[in-house]
Amino acid sequence: MLKQQFLRRAAVLFVIAMVVPLIAACGSQAAQQPIKETVVVKETSAPVKETVVVEKEVVTDASFTTAHPILGDVKVRQAIAYCTNRPELIKSVYPFLTEEEQKGLLMDTFLPKNHWAAASDGVTVYDFNPEKGIALLKEAGWEEGANVTTGAPLFLKFTTTSAAFRQTWATVLEQQLADNCGITISRTHAPASWWFGDTTGLARRDYISLYACNQIPLPSNNWEGQNGMGWCNEAASKAIIAANNTLDRDERIKQYAIVQQEFSKDMVSLPLFNRVEAAAANVKLVNFKPNPTEYYTYNIEEWELPGKDTAVLGFTQEPASLYTLVESAAVATTAAGLLSAKMVTSLDYDYQAVGFTKLPKLGDGATNVDIDVKAGDMVWNTAGEAVALAKDVEVTDATGATVVWDGSSPLKLKQLTVSFEMKPGMKWQDGSPVTKADYELGQKTTCDKESGATTFTFCDSVQTFTQESDTKQTLVFLPGVQWPTFYTGGFGAAPSKQPIESDGPYKGKTLADVPAKDWPTLPEVAEKPWSNGPYKITGWEKGQKMTFEANENYYGTAPKIKKIVIQFYADTNAAVAALLTGDVDVLGTETLGAGAEVQTVVDAAAKGKVQVKTLASPTWEHIDFNMFVK
Structure with missing residues (x-):
């Protein structure tokens, strides 16, 4: 040297x-x-x-x-x-x-x-x-x-x-x-x-x-x-x-x-x-394909475990809630994802249509036109805020130039309009269809300033939201909004007719009757939400486990594994030990990560005891x- x-x-x-x-x-x-x-x-x-x-x-x-x-x-x-x-x-x-x-x-x-x-x-x-x-x-x-x-x-x-x-x-x-x-x-x-x-x-x-x-x-x-x-x-x-x-x-x-x-x-x-992140699974689990830019359960309905109808996932953290508008932890997103019909996946740093008939693109589901704006019009400024156009407001004009408006000169901005078409036949777990009213409730609650959400940037960027039918949604964005990933989705659906059975002021009513501010604490939202995805939640023993069963009214391919159990463990060592003894079938990246325990799993995989997938994560x-x- x-x-x-x-x-x-x-x-x-x-x-x-x-x-x-x-x-x-x-x-x-x-x-x-x-x-x-x-x-x-x-x-x-x-x-x-x-x-x-x-x-x-x-x-x-x-x-x-x-x-x-x-x-x-x-x-x-x-x-x-x-x-x-x-x-x-x-x-x-x-x-x-x-x-x-x-x-x-x-x-x-x-x-x-x-x-x-x-x-x-x-x-x-x-x-x-x-x-x-x-x-x-x-x-x-x-x-x-x-x-x-x-x-x-x-x-x-x-x-x-x-x-x-x-x-x-x-x-x-x-x-x-x-x-x-x-x-x-x-x-x-x-x-x-x-x-x-x-x-x-x-x-x-x-x-x-x-x-x-x-x-x-x-x-x-x-x-x-x-x-x-x-x-x-x-x-x-x-x-x-x-x-x-x-x-x-x-x-x-x-x-x-x-x-x-x-x-x-x-x-x-x-x-x-x-x-590096790592995920590991029962050596017999088929179609386990974790991806660096998507949750590893994205294709869970394709998983197959010969000779078993139940798969156990090991978590070292229990979700605080299944209401992902206010709870963004990976464990919550993973668990709640079992209950949702995916509209897109984000595999390999890109996006793929799943619940949409296609991803809209300019000229095919989306337009991006130049429009004239004047004082008082709501526009999107360079700081990423919705503001009324006035003198000294800084915007990106239709040519891409940054402009501090002088209050009188003609000004053109880009305006983006996007339409999403959902695949027909989506249903809630009770067999009722996902409707126009459900998407309207989802948008209303998501954008309610009392919902408990920590950001409203996307909501604020939308000029008009129109749910044209049960399967078509159109968004017109404020002049100046240019989301590069505009094609990945708009507002999701919420089960407007889900009955409220828990004790409290809303018992006997439906979810549509509950103000957005009370959704985070409502059991029907936080603990037992209705599903339109491949599984429905059937039990949650706090501190112990969550149980999900196949949703017989799922519009997509019926899951091959009929029951999913999420078992909670004190730490990664305990979860890995359970994997090696066969008590756990899957440890995802949020549990296994890239710690010292990965070496233990890799050694076990070399002996044919488990399968392990190492991923180059987006973190660098x-x-x-x-x-x-x-």
């Missing part, structure tokens, strides 16, 4: 991990630079939702042009990439994967390689090449020297969480950079309880704007920007604007490719690898570079 020391001033490097990589949106304003950042961290209950929050210096000058003394040089950032042996990092945390599986986790941009918009042509690939890294460092002015007393070594501060997973690969990274290229890093591992937060960190971060020029934190925007790296690339900015202002998928792919090419060339962030590990100081 190459061992040497480079001399110069100290620098700061910080690392974060983030979920579901998405393309960034970028404005066309001139590049402005952020101040140097100090990493601060908080806690959240969702450990994959990670980022940094910063303490900022008090600065009055709105223009920042001073590049970071080390990381402001693209050659140094590229050198770090070449000096990092990413396959070795992957092996350090996922030794149970085969070499081919480990290789499949590598990323070259912010998109997984199997994403529909992932680019390959023109993308700069940083294979492990320390000689090239050293050459770049020399070009950047970092001369070798054995006597460090004449200058400070190339020294970087590195901050991430204290999770054992990150401590493992960060330790390997530290050794790699030192041995391969003479780069010293000082690691700080902050406790997770300090790193995550529901009201800070990722909860505030908009990944559509992560790499945007107009998202660089500045005094002028009250330090509200998301682009802590300070990257602003004109070609990427123009491509992002073009991509985000067209609903033509081929054009979006073309523009997203430009963003990825510029991203990799400038080495804004060093993509390390996709994180990467290193972000602090490019500017002031």
Whole structure:
């Protein structure tokens, strides 16, 4: 291995991990630079939702042009990439994967390689090449020297969480950079309880704007920007604007490719690898096909367990409710999903029609036309809010340009209209049809501000909702709304005629009679909702298990397994033990995840005792570079 020391001033490097990589949106304003950042961290209950929050210096000058003394040089950032042996990092945390599986986790941009918009042509690939890294460092002015007393070594501060997973690969990274290229890093591992937060960190971060020029934190925007790296690339900015202002998928792919090419060339962030999730099952279970971007029960009606009519799923967390409008935990979504007729699936970073006759597209179920707007009209502004058009309101006009309206000039915006057609024959578990009134109740409750929902963004973006029949729904969005995934669905149905049998003020009435504010606490909604999906709930022993039986009135293919039991376990070790003894048939990604228990399951699979599926999840590990100081 190459061992040497480079001399110069100290620098700061910080690392974060983030979920579901998405393309960034970028404005066309001139590049402005952020101040140097100090990493601060908080806690959240969702450990994959990670980022940094910063303490900022008090600065009055709105223009920042001073590049970071080390990381402001693209050659140094590229050198770090070449000096990092990413396959070795992957092996350090996922030794149970085969070499081919480990290789499949590598990323070259912010998109997984199997994403529909992932680019390959023109993308700069940083294979492990320390000689090239050293050459770049020399070009950047970092001369070798054995006597460090004449200058400070190339020294970087590195901050991430204290999770054992990150401590493992960060330790390997530290050794790699030192041995391969003479780069010293000082690691700080902050406790997770300090790193995550529901009201800070990722909860505030908009990944559509992560790499945007107009998202660089500045005094002028009250330090509200998301682009802590300070990257602003004109070609990427123009491509992002073009991509985000067209609903033509081929054009979006073309523009997203430009963003990825510029991203990799400038080495804004060093993509390390996709994180792994694992799911395991009874070795005899047929058609168990977990997917990285869909819940593993998406095809549960196709599962088959020869010789058995019951399958047991192991959970280590009990759902708080089956009302997913207010309860979004994975265990709740998985359980509630057994009761719902799927309209779409989201396999392999894309979407497929299931309950819809087709996915609408422009010219076939959807239109996107230019319309004139005037003062007082409700429009969608660039902040993603429904507002009355007035002087100084900022919008994206029909050409894709960001416009601050002057209050009098003619203005045209895009208006999107989408129609969804549902397959006929859908029924509730009592045999009654899913009707127009059910969809109208679903929309009314979902958009009721007292429903308990935490966001109403989609509701607010809709100008008119029309359930034209039992099987057709049309949405007209506010001028300016351009949802890229407009084709994935509108509002779902709620069983308006479901009788209320629980004690209370609504006993003897129907669900349509219950105000939205009381739905979260109503047993008929939270614990025993009617089903139009493949299964219906028949029992819930709190703290023990949930029982589901095949819905004989399901419009789709009748489930081959007639009963599903969700059994609750104290922890993953107990759930894995139950799988190995045959008491559990399936452990999904929300239970098994990617912890140490995966090795136990992989070893059992090698002996033919269980089947295990390892997935490259949408979550990715990467290193972000602090490019500017002031």
